[in-house]
Amino acid sequence: MTTPMTVSAASTYQQLRTHLATLKLTTAAEQLPAVLDAATAEGLSLTAALERLLALEVEATEARRLAGRLRFASLPSPATIEGFDFDAAAGVDPALIGELATCRYLDSATNVLLIGPPGTGKTHLAVGLARKAAEAGYRTYFTTAADLAARCHRAAIEGRWAYTMRFFAGPTLLVIDELGYLPLPAEAASALFQVIAQRYTKTSIILTTNRGVASWGEILGDTTVAAAMLDRLLHRSVVLNLDGDSYRLRDHHARTDTLRRATTGTRRPLT
Known part of the structure; x- marks a missing residue:
C-alpha cells in the first residue's frame, strides 16, 4: 500500500x-x-x-x-535469420550467415550477392540480414530491381534524378531484390549502374538474383554496363549460391501430404 x-x-x-x-x-x-x-x-x-x-x-x-x-x-515480410531453414537450403553455410548477421561486413562496405533459382530462400535471407542491420542501428532500405528502375525512370522524367540518386546513396545497406525476374526497360541498366557506382566502396548492397553473373549482360541488355556493374559489386563481396527445391514447392507438398494423411490415413507421399 x-x-x-x-x-x-x-x-x-x-x-x-x-x-x-x-x-x-x-x-x-x-x-x-x-x-x-x-x-x-x-x-x-x-x-x-x-x-x-x-x-x-x-x-x-x-x-x-x-x-x-x-x-x-520497407521490408516486404517479417522474415528473420533465426527463422531460416538451413537444413533445406543447399549451399548455405550457417556460420557464414551468422557472421553476416553481426553486420561487420557493413563496416568495410562489403556487398552480398545471393544467387539461385526461385524459392530457395534468397529474399528471406536478404530481409533477415536487412532486419539485423536495422536492429543494429544502421539505416537500411529494401527495393526490387524493377521498382528501383521504375523510380529512377520517373525521377528522370520529373527532374528529380539528383534527389533520387542521393536517396539511394543514403542508406548504409541497400537491398536490391529479384534482379532478373522481370524484364527491365532499356534505361534500367544505366539507373542500376549509377546507383551501384555511387555506393562503391562507401556503403553495402545486398542483391538477389535468379541468374548467374554470366547472364547479366542479357538481363540488362548491355554487356558493357553489366561488366562494369559486376566489377564494382564483386570488388568487396560475399557470394552465396543457393540451390535445392523451392521453399514454396516444399511447403505445398508438405501441406498436401498432411491433408492426405488426415483424410485417408495413408502416409504415402504424393507424386
Missing part, C-alpha cells in the same frame, strides 16, 4: 513530472509512480532509482528509433 504524500512531497512530485514532460521524457514521466513505489518497497538508493527510471526511457527511445528504421526499410 502506497504511503500518502505530504503536501510538500506531492508538490515536488508534480514538479518532477512536469520537468520530465518538458524534457519530452514521456516514458520516464509515465513510469515515475511505479519506480518511486519500487524504490520504497525495495529500499533503492536515489542513484539506483534514477538509473531505473532513465533506463526505461532509454529502452522506449531505442524501441521508437528501431520502429522508425524498420518503417523506412
Whole structure:
C-alpha cells in the first residue's frame, strides 16, 4: 500500500513530472509512480532509482528509433535469420550467415550477392540480414530491381534524378531484390549502374538474383554496363549460391501430404 504524500512531497512530485514532460521524457514521466513505489518497497538508493527510471526511457527511445528504421526499410515480410531453414537450403553455410548477421561486413562496405533459382530462400535471407542491420542501428532500405528502375525512370522524367540518386546513396545497406525476374526497360541498366557506382566502396548492397553473373549482360541488355556493374559489386563481396527445391514447392507438398494423411490415413507421399 502506497504511503500518502505530504503536501510538500506531492508538490515536488508534480514538479518532477512536469520537468520530465518538458524534457519530452514521456516514458520516464509515465513510469515515475511505479519506480518511486519500487524504490520504497525495495529500499533503492536515489542513484539506483534514477538509473531505473532513465533506463526505461532509454529502452522506449531505442524501441521508437528501431520502429522508425524498420518503417523506412520497407521490408516486404517479417522474415528473420533465426527463422531460416538451413537444413533445406543447399549451399548455405550457417556460420557464414551468422557472421553476416553481426553486420561487420557493413563496416568495410562489403556487398552480398545471393544467387539461385526461385524459392530457395534468397529474399528471406536478404530481409533477415536487412532486419539485423536495422536492429543494429544502421539505416537500411529494401527495393526490387524493377521498382528501383521504375523510380529512377520517373525521377528522370520529373527532374528529380539528383534527389533520387542521393536517396539511394543514403542508406548504409541497400537491398536490391529479384534482379532478373522481370524484364527491365532499356534505361534500367544505366539507373542500376549509377546507383551501384555511387555506393562503391562507401556503403553495402545486398542483391538477389535468379541468374548467374554470366547472364547479366542479357538481363540488362548491355554487356558493357553489366561488366562494369559486376566489377564494382564483386570488388568487396560475399557470394552465396543457393540451390535445392523451392521453399514454396516444399511447403505445398508438405501441406498436401498432411491433408492426405488426415483424410485417408495413408502416409504415402504424393507424386
